[in-house]
Amino acid sequence: MQVLAVASEIYPLVKTGGLADVVGALPPALKPQGIEVKTLVPGYPVIMKAFRKRKPAHSYAELQGGKAAVHAATIAGLDLLVLEAPHLFDRVGGPYGDAGGVDWADNWRRFAALGKVGADLAAGAIENYRPDVVHAHDWQAAMTLAYMRFGEAVGVPSVLTVHNLAFQGQFGAAVFAGLGLPPRAMALDGVEYYGGVGFLKAGVQAAWALTTVSPTYAQEIRTPLFGMGLDGLINMRATDLHGIVNGIDTDVWNPETDDRLAARYSAKSLKGRLVNKRAVEDRFGLDKDDGPIYCVISRLTWQKGMDLLSSIVDRIVATGARLAVLGSGDAGLEGALLAAASRHRGRIGVVIGYDEGLSHLMQGGCDAIVIPSRFEPCGLTQLYGLRYGCVPLVARTGGLADTVIDANEAAVTAGVATGFHFAAESADAFMYAIQKANMLHADSPKWASLQRQGMKADVSWNNSAAKYAALYRSLASRKVA
Numbered sequence: 001m002q003v004l005a006v007a008s009e010i011y012p013l014v015k016t017g018g019l020a021d022v023v024g025a026l027p028p029a030l031k032p033q034g035i036e037v038k039t040l041v042p043g044y045p046v047i048m049k050a051f052r053k054r055k056p057a058h059s060y061a062e063l064q065g066g067k068a069a070v071h072a073a074t075i076a077g078l079d080l081l082v083l084e085a086p087h088l089f090d091r092v093g094g095p096y097g098d099a100g101g102v103d104w105a106d107n108w109r110r111f112a113a114l115g116k117v118g119a120d121l122a123a124g125a126i127e128n129y130r131p132d133v134v135h136a137h138d139w140q141a142a143m144t145l146a147y148m149r150f151g152e153a154v155g156v157p158s159v160l161t162v163h164n165l166a167f168q169g170q171f172g173a174a175v176f177a178g179l180g181l182p183p184r185a186m187a188l189d190g191v192e193y194y195g196g197v198g199f200l201k202a203g204v205q206a207a208w209a210l211t212t213v214s215p216t217y218a219q220e221i222r223t224p225l226f227g228m229g230l231d232g233l234i235n236m237r238a239t240d241l242h243g244i245v246n247g248i249d250t251d252v253w254n255p256e257t258d259d260r261l262a263a264r265y266s267a268k269s270l271k272g273r274l275v276n277k278r279a280v281e282d283r284f285g286l287d288k289d290d291g292p293i294y295c296v297i298s299r300l301t302w303q304k305g306m307d308l309l310s311s312i313v314d315r316i317v318a319t320g321a322r323l324a325v326l327g328s329g330d331a332g333l334e335g336a337l338l339a340a341a342s343r344h345r346g347r348i349g350v351v352i353g354y355d356e357g358l359s360h361l362m363q364g365g366c367d368a369i370v371i372p373s374r375f376e377p378c379g380l381t382q383l384y385g386l387r388y389g390c391v392p393l394v395a396r397t398g399g400l401a402d403t404v405i406d407a408n409e410a411a412v413t414a415g416v417a418t419g420f421h422f423a424a425e426s427a428d429a430f431m432y433a434i435q436k437a438n439m440l441h442a443d444s445p446k447w448a449s450l451q452r453q454g455m456k457a458d459v460s461w462n463n464s465a466a467k468y469a470a471l472y473r474s475l476a477s478r479k480v481a
Contacts, residue, residue, distance in 0.1 A: 003030070003472060004081075004131035005039040006118040008111065008140035009095055012076055013047050016095060017299070018246070018380045019163045022213070023137055025249040026468070027078060029461030033469035036079070038131070040070075040118050042110070043084040044095060050075045057081070058125045064088060064113040064178070070126070081126075083117050096140075108171040111199065112179050115143030122153035132479065133472045135159045139169030142203025143179075143191075149206040150185050157475035160207035162200070164377050165221050165228045166303060169199030194229070204233055208475050211242045211468075213378035214399030218243030226375055242471060245402055246378040247461030248387065253360075255388050255455075260360035267455040270389060270448060276365030283358065284324045284349025292441045293322045294434070295366035295390070297359050297381050300329030300337065305372030305395060305424070310336040312427050317347045319438055324366060325350045326358055363388040367447075368437055374424055376400045382419070383459040389451035392419035393433055403459070407440065407450060418454040 009015055011024035027037035041047060056069035066087035073080050083089070088110045097103045104110065117125075118141065124130040134156055136144045145158045173196050176186050186192050191202035204210060212218040220226040222235050234241065251257075256266045262279040265272030280295075281288050294316065300306045310333060316323060325337055325348070334352055341348040351358065363369065369385040371394045378399030382392035386403070394400035400421075407417035422433035441447050 001035050001133070001472060001476065002129070002131045003035055003037045003133045003135055004118065004121055005037050005135045005137065006114065006141035006144045007039060007041060007137040008114065010039060010041050010078065010080075013050065013078075014041070014044055014095055018378070019138055021248065021380055022161075022163065022246055024078065025247065025461055026465065029247065029465035030469060033465055035469050035472060037135075038072075038079045038081050038129075040081045040083060040114070040121060042089045042095070042114055043071075043082045043086075044089050045091075047075070047080075047082055048084060048090070051082075054084075056084075058120070060117075063116070064109045068113070068117070070117060070121070072126075081121065083114060085113060088113055108169070108175045108197070108199070109178060111140045111169065112143050114141060115145075115199075116147050116180065118144030119147030119151050119153050122148050122156045122158075123151065131156065132476045133157045133159065135161065135472075136203060136207070137161050138163050139167055139200035139203070142169065142199045144203075145206035146181065146185065146191055146202040150181050150190075155479065157208045157472075157479050158206070159209045159211060159471065159475065160203040161211045161213065162204075162221070162377070163213055165200070165226070165230060166375075168201065168228065168230070170194075171197045171199070173197060201230060201233065204230060204237065207240070208478070209240045209242065209471060210234070210237055211244050211471070213243075214245045214402045215243030216402050217375075217377045217398040220375065220398060242467075244464050244467045244471075245399055246380060246383070247464045248380060248383045248459050250387065250460045253384050253387050255364055258360055258364065260357040261364040262361065265364075267389070267452045270451060273365060273389060276361060277367075278365075280324055280362055280365040283361070284351070285346065286322050286324065286349050287346040291320045291322060292367040292438060293324055293365070294368050294370050294393070295362045296323070296325045296327060296370050297362055298327045298371070300327045300333040302330070303374055304329075305374055306330075306333045306337075308372050308425065308427055308430060309370065310340065312431055313337070313340040313348060314343070315431055316434055317344045319434060321434065321438060323348045324362060326353075326355065326362060328352050328354060359384075363390045366390050367441060368393050368420075371395065371400060372422075372424070372430055373397060373400065379403070386418060386454035386457045387459055389455050391437070391447075391450055391454060393437055394419060394421060395424035396421040397424045403457075407436070412440075412446065412450075415449060416453060417450055418457060419450070
């Protein structure tokens with residue numbers, strides 16, 4: 001079976017978050033299921049530099065303001081279709097904004113172009129290639145499904161995966177004239193959304209099936225609290241909604257082979273973790289002692305609960321614990337955490353930015369990873385934590401609740417606990433979980449049991465890939481000739 005995936009980023013080439021990890025890891029996980037995936041991605045400079053031989057598989061004399069071409073390329077073991085459109089993607093900055101973090105004003109045009117090309121490929125624009133299913137990821141690719149619905153690929157089955165409903169791609173009504181869609185598409189059952197154009201909404205409306213990245217999040221987005229204005233439409237599509245939890249690439253994230261660690265280790269022998277712990281202490285300027293180090297590897301935003309963390313850092317330090325933070329985001333939250341590090345030298349260390357290698361070292365050396373998100377569609381850092389014996393301490397929401405077994409008394413006694421839950425948005429519940437973790441950490445055998453149980457968890461893509469393959473085949477059986 002042939003699947004065309006459409007996405008705005010893909011690991012290891014372009015990454016701003018977990019979306020890239022999923023888009024990069026899912027294709028190889030699907031191969032054993034008999035699914036071949038080609039992934040259409042924008043031709044950002046870093047991707048265009050990654051391959052030299054360029055013979056367009058399809059060309060455009062004009063695509064949203066300039067010439068464009070689609071190139072087939074294999075990069076980092078990934079089977080890609082790269083959209084070369086310099087007027088849209090050859091820019092200094094990130095995938096969605098400039099070096100200062102300001103969104104590109106023409107993002108609607110850039111990702112409409114990606115969607116239009118995705119729909120053209122679905123309709124057979126490349127000779128001898130027509131996918132059985134099209135799989136679009138998030139708002140940046142969602143217009144693919146609208147172009148399919150109102151174009152020649154209307155009979156091709158499609159899936160939209162919502163990685164985070166908070167990001168929807170909403171634009172003013174004026175952009176509709178530049179989309180090249182028929183007038184009837186600017187309607188409630190088309191791309192219209194609160195008087196403007198909603199890219200994600202258009203995809204939710206048009207997709208044959210919808211998936212989210214965890215079963216709990218699939219239910220949460222059906223409520224006004226988590227539905228972000230789309231809960232009504234999502235409830236109308238409830239029979240087509242599937243929650244499939246993410247996995248991780250267990251070859252990239254493997255403490256037994258990871259060369260980014262100061263020392264490698266396994267569940268059988270955790271001794272190497274102490275070497276990594278000392279390396280973390282050195283990197284973050286932390287005091288060396290036997291108490292726990294809690295780490296944060298996250299965007300520093302309201303959604304991630306970083307304001308909640310900031311409000312209790314003094315209380316965390318007062319318990320004797322230490323804190324290592326890696327991330328960037330809201331300037332106010334960055335400042336608050338840096339100020340906390342200044343107040344508590346040797347007890348709190350903060351690195352502003354993102355460093356993939358350092359994130360591996362933190363998972364391999366810190367005792368627990370703290371994830372206080374207000375909502376979390378799936379989350380990947382807790383899966384990395386499980387894999388590395390860095391015990392997750394998480395808000396009870398979305399995929400965090402689905403993937404971490406709370407260390408309540410019954411679960412600890414039964415030897416099945418893998419981490420700690422606490423009620424989202426509650427500072428007192430957060431602190432109670434910290435105190436409970438401190439107590440268990442002081443009992444070395446129980447803490448090692450918690451680590452090993454987490455390391456035994458199957459966080460690979462195997463089970464999830466099988467579910468995606470079953471969904472694809474179910475949709476393909478309904479394909480319109």
